[in-house]
Amino acid sequence: MHIALLGGSGYVGSCFRNEFQRRGHQLSMVSRAACDFYAQDQLRSLIDKLQPDYLVNSAGYTGKPNVDACELDKANCMAGNAVLPGIIGKVCQDLRLPWGHVSSGCIYTGSKPDGSGFTETDPPNFSFRQNNCSFYSGTKALGEEILCDYPECHVWRLRIPFSHVASPRNYLSKVIKYDRLLDAENSLSNLQEFVDAAIDCIDKELPYGIYNLTNPGSLTTRQVVDIMRDSGFTTKAFDFFDSEDEFMSIAAKTPRSNCVLDSSKAASLGLKLSPIEESVRTALEKWIPDQAQVQCGS
Helix, strand or coil, X not given: CEEEEECCCCHHHHHHHHHXXXXXXXXXXXXXXXXXXXXXXXXXXXXXXXXXXXXXXXXXXXXXXXXXXXXXXXXXXXXXHHHHHHHHHXXXXXXXXXXXXXXXXXXXXECCCCCCCECCCCCCCCCCCCCCCCHHHHHHHHHHHHHCCCCCEEEEEECCEECCECCCCCHHHHHHHCCEECXXXXXXXXXXXXXXXXXXXXXXXXXXXXXXXXXXXXXXXXXXXHHHHHCCCCCCCCEECCXXXXXXXXXXXXXXXCECECCHHHHHCCCCCCCXXXXXXXXXXXXXXXXXXCCCCC
16 A cells, blocks of 8 residues: 655654554655645645555644643644644545544543543543643644544544653653653553554554544553552652642643543454553563664564
8 A cells, every 4th residue: 555644754753654664555755845735736736646545644733842832833833733634634635535644632631520531522621612721732622623524534643652762752751851740640652552553544444533542541640650660660759749730830831631531442443552551561661762773663
């Protein structure tokens, strides 16, 4: 199968690139150097010339080092997370090309009243419509609204990615870096398992729609730290903020999404995502401190 990949140089996109190549797919990298993504005619012309069987969009705006940066660059954040998916959707619709989009689980906060996770059919509760979110989360929720107009699309929700390879974008690398942490319960996504599941949606021709691709279960920050200590990964003594209010007053500029997602839809369709505690322990056991030494998927 011939795949066109947008955003293939980023943290998530590079893992897609490596896995597509490992599986033997023909791959065309669509870079901003070759085409202005926001110029619909240019993008349509390039994709039409490439003639792929499927397109994957892993491009977006996350803010570095974290979502606080999005508050200072709202125009690019809105363009990358809300405008661009609509442009790609229209191009793919015109070309009758199926495609997949990397979205985010950060459009939710908390969990359901019974403690269960949010499913793909639950409306976002951390968005501009609730007026309670970061600008980043608001744009990601808006992007999903726009994609409702384009039915031949897989929407893959990623949530706090981690892997066995150290990286500034790896959640485990972030945790070990900080001396003081906010204790919060979250769903997480093993990056390699996320990419494997997303590509399986393509290879197995699974139904279009939204997929929560998070590892089953959830962990609090304290539980992650305990796993790190139990596995011998660190002996570091971590301190925790007394409350979210204290965290917001000292360490953050915008509200954070802390939430639990339900990934049972993915499991019911045969997508393999290992239990979250097991996946974190395995990543720590295989840990490679220098990301230059290995590619995602090795």
